[in-house]
Amino acid sequence: MLAEEREALDEIVSRIRAGRITRRTFLERALALGLTGSSAVSLLEACGGSSNSSGGNGASINLVWQSEQESTQTYQHLADRFNQSIGQQQGIHVTWLQGPANSDDMLAKYNNMLRARDSSIDVLSIDIVYPAQFADSQWIKPLSERRWPASERAKYLTAPLLGCTYQGKIWAAPLRTDVGLLYYRTDLVPRPPQSWDELTASARNAMAKTRYGYVWQGAQYEGLVCNFCEVLYGYGGAILAANNPRQVTVNSSEGRAALTKMVSWVGSISPAAVTSYLEDSSRQVWQNGSAAYMRNWPYAYAMSKDAAQSQVDNRFAIHSIPYGGTNTVGHSAIGGWNLAINAFSQRQEQAWQFIHYMLQPPAQKTLALTAGLAVTLLSTYDDPEVLQKGPLFALLKPVLQQALPRPVSPRYSNVSDAIQRHVYQALKQQSRPSDALRGLEDELKQINSTIE
Structure with a gap:
């Protein structure tokens, strides 16, 4: 939503409350501004009068939430529930805007909007990798101790909170997360591997009975960053220092061991074509029964269980990401989305009221049950109803508790x-792992030199 569109939306809200346009005209104009039918109807119902009243006479504050794409309409349902409860009491109405399919398109939209100090969106859904960037640009407001005290934050997963932390402050509230998982064939593998060395040996042995040992995401895109981080973290390494994003640490013995291990997989336990694999490329090979192991996200679990499309539906399990070297704990990389307050919004306190509502047990449980999303509130993973409907949630909890964000x-x-x-150059054997890491170190130092 652009500034002009927000002005037009506020105008039709004012006009319907004043009785100057018909309901039909209101709906037509709201739809033309990009609202979904349910969002437009919900907003119309909230505009039943002109006063700020707890009796349902119409919300005086229209709050706009731009989310990522969410296809189950659960976000709309939660916005409606807020509007009918807290929103009605406080005179607030949340209008939900569906996000684009491509998250890069939404980032481009935010860049254009926030550089212009645009206040047309109050609550921003931002990918886990962008809180630091938005904070550094002063586009979002930090969540103060007053708004979200440490005692309350302690109820949520650590990794998403770390991803939202920059210069000692929390800049966004983690709404939902995602995590890398190791899928393995129970008919080919007697027990899940604990280390990368064990996985490599086990995958090689399994290739006597299946085409490939291990499939993962090796194409030159964001998924490769996640895969590299997971192997690197398993060896005890890091790309940037956790307490100082300006300090580059990737060119280390741990880094060289991790990248050397990944390079050794290509053309041996992994197909040479793994350097072109995305998530779905890996999943299709796996579901066809052609691999003993797969690294992927939780979304692949239900698909792999579906006998109509999977040949491994009753022959697999999931496990945490392995470790390497002298390390004893593996770490998955996280994905996910967070809610932030637009620094230029005139409705910041109301924006926090809605964000806080989305963090509470009822909303988090709805996201898990209705949308099947991996939420950030720890207690959700022990909820009997959630576990009954989605057994995967019990399996995810220990993995999520050891997960780490990508470089902040x-x-x-x-x-x-x-x-x-x-990393891709090393996988394609266009450079040695040590040279690739040295080049990466030099480039990251150059990038960091631009940070004020």
Whole structure:
């Protein structure tokens, strides 16, 4: 939603409350502004009068939430529930805007909007890799101790909170998360591997009975960053120092061991074509029964269980990401989306009221049950109803508790691009792992030199 569209939306809200346009005209104009039919109807119902009343006479504050794409309409349902409860009491109405399919398109939209200090969207859904970038640009407001005290934050998963932390402050509230998982064939593998060395040996042995040992995401895109981070973290390494995003740590013995291990898989336990694999490329090979192991996200679990499309439906399980070297704990990389307050919004306190509502047990449980999303509130993973409907949630909890974010940097787009290129060059044997990491180190230092 652009500033002009927000002005037009506020205008039709004012006009319907004043009785100057018909309901039909209101709906037509709301739809023309990009609202979904249910959002337009919900907003119309909230405009039943002109006063700010707890009796349902019409909300005086229209709050706009731009989310990522969410296809189950659960976000609309939760916005409606807020409007009918807290919103009605406080005179607030939330209008939900569906996001684009491509998250890069939404980032471009935010860049254009926030550089212009645009206040047309109050609550921003942002990918886990962007809180530091938005914070450094002063586009979002930090969540103060007054708004979200440490005692309450302690109820949520640690990794998403770390991803939202920059310069000692929390800049967004983690709404939902995602996590890398190791899928393995129970008919081919007697027990899940604990280390990368065990996985490599087990995958090689399993290739006597299946075409490939291990499939993962090796194409030059964001998924490769996640895969590299997971192997690197398993060896005890890091790309940037956790307490100082300006300090580059990737060119280390742990980094060299991790990248050397990944390179050794290509053309051996993994197909040579793994350097072109995305998530679905890997999943299709796996579901066809052609691999003993797969690294992927939780979304692949239900698909792999579906006998109509999967040949491994009753022959697999999931496990945490392995570790390497002298390390004893593996770490998955996280994905996910967070709710932030637009620094230029005139409705910041109301924006926090809605964000806080979305963090509470009823909303988090609805996201898990209705949309099947991995939420951030820890207690959801022990809820009997959630576990009965989605047994995967019990399996996810221990993995999520050991997960880590990708590098937290205000220049994340540049950092990610550099990682993709240099790691990919090593996988394609265009450079040795040690040379690739040295080049990556030099480029990351150059990127960090632009941070004020």
